[in-house]
Amino acid sequence: MRPARFLLSVLILSAASSAHAQDWASVEREHQRLIASSGIVGSTLALVEGGAVTQRQDLGWAVVDKRPVDIQTLFHWASITKTFTGVAVMQLRDRGLISLEDPIVEYVPELRQAHNPFGSMQDITVGHLMAHAAGFRGSTWPWDGGEDWQPWEPTAWSQLVAMMPYTDIAFEPGSRFQYSNPGIVFLGSMIEAVTGDVFEAYIEKNIFRPLGMRSAYFDVAPWHLAEHRSENYRLVEGSPVANGDFNTGITVSNGGLNATVDDLAKWIGFLTGAVDAPVLSRESLAEMWQEVVPVGEMELGHEGMGLTFWLYPDRGLVGHTGSQRGFFSFMLFDPEEGRGVLATFNTAGGDETGPDTRAVLNAVRLAAAEYLRE
Missing domain, CATH: 1.20.58.710 (Methane Monooxygenase Hydroxylase; Chain G, domain 1)
Known part of the structure; x- marks a missing residue:
């Protein structure tokens, strides 16, 4: 990591760590501050309760100077796809x-x-x-x-x-x-x-449809959804440069998912038991959240790996992150309390002037974790 970015990471995480019992408004303030100071083009932060978004903060642009981030914006969720595969x-x-x-x-x-x-x-x-x-x-x-x-x-x-x-x-x-x-x-x-199904068809029939995830799709946006797709950017000399839509190829099961924040909220609703759908039993989900191997001490304390889910046992939380081609995201939820947080960002640093989006993500995720377990 370049020295400037390392210093930014330390400052961001130190600021987030100093906040303890947080209300949701303080999480939104932290999110807004970091987006404004980092140069990230667009982002959404959402609180999920009962399988639906109850609070959301849409900031910036889905397409610079043309379309702001809003409730219809489609983001790429990258490695969060792995939880669907699991x-x-x-x-x-x-x-x-x-x-x-x-x-x-x-x-x-x-x-x-x-x-x-x-x-x-x-x-x-x-x-x-x-x-x-x-x-x-x-x-x-x-x-x-x-x-x-x-x-x-x-x-x-x-x-x-x-x-x-x-x-x-x-x-x-x-x-x-x-x-x-x-x-x-x-x-x-x-x-x-x-x-005997292609991967995308299997997920569509057995997960998307039962959960009513109507905006969800894999890889390049279909024509009827393309107008709502967020562009993915990198900052070069302080200016956003679009990366363009892309196909994840044979790696679709590892990172090809796109959807609105509201549809990812339905996924959290299913995972926490707030949404009743014939997808997978609570017993099997609980099995996925048992630690198989330790990962180490990370931003949220001890991290372990279950069956395609990251585990944060010190906080009683489960989730996953994603990063791909300028998109960054996280999903974090409390299986016992039935609520969670989603955040997504559409910009990466293309050079030294660009944002350290992973540091921003980790800071917002830490603030969200403290809110969920306050």
């Missing part, structure tokens, strides 16, 4: 179609080409992938150097398969945590193999 896997488990103890190579036989120096590829289970404990690397596209001519994500399954003979497992499966985008992609492939 719930889909649990649906298959509960229907008796798979077991979390099954070797992933039973469903993704191409993975037999990878190398596990600690044993066999047969040792890596579906559950290991869900907990980011299988030993796969973090990035999906290891040789991306950021050049314009390089594909941003693999667009075809064959590209991932071509890398498998050169893939080594980094540690004994199940022994520790390493965040892994490819691991979730392999789960998406398993869902397709077991159900």
Whole structure:
């Protein structure tokens, strides 16, 4: 991290840490202050209670000087997609179609080409992938150097398969945590193999429709929703530069979700039990929120990894974050109290003049966590 950004991060987190018992208005003030001082183009902060947004703060622009952020704005949620993939896997488990103890190579036989120096590829289970404990690397596209001519994500399954003979497992499966985008992609492939549906169609039928998430879609905005899509920006010499819409390719199960804040509130409503829908049992959700591997001491205290969900046991909270192509977001909720917080930002720093959006996200998330557990 550049020195200027490091200092900004320290100042932001120190300010947020000094606030203890916070009311919601103070969370909004912190959000507004950080957006105004950082140069982030657009953002929404929302309090979710009973499966619906009860307080929201829309700031800035969805499209600079053309369309402000509002209730219809569609944001990209990046890795929060992983929680949908995880719930889909649990649906298959509960229907008796798979077991979390099954070797992933039973469903993704191409993975037999990878190398596990600690044993066999047969040792890596579906559950290991869900907990980011299988030993796969973090990035999906290891040789991306950021050049314009390089594909941003693999667009075809064959590209991932071509890398498998050169893939080594980094540690004994199940022994520790390493965040892994490819691991979730392999789960998406398993869902397709077991159900016969493409991933997007399966999620649409089994999660979006039952929850009434009518704005939710994957990858490039369909024509009838495109006018509400937030642009994604990077700041270069202090000016916003649009990145444009994009396709996450074969990695859709790991980060392809787009939706309004209100539709993500329905997701939190389902997860907290405020929205009754035939998606997944409360018992199976509770199983997903049991710590499988520790992550470490982070901004919210001890963090652990459940089954595709981040756990914050010191605060009794569950959630996930997302960052991709200028979009940043977090989802944080209290399963016992049935409420949560969503925040999303549409700008990343393109050079030293740009915002450290991750530091802003962490500061707002810390303020939200203190509010939820006051």
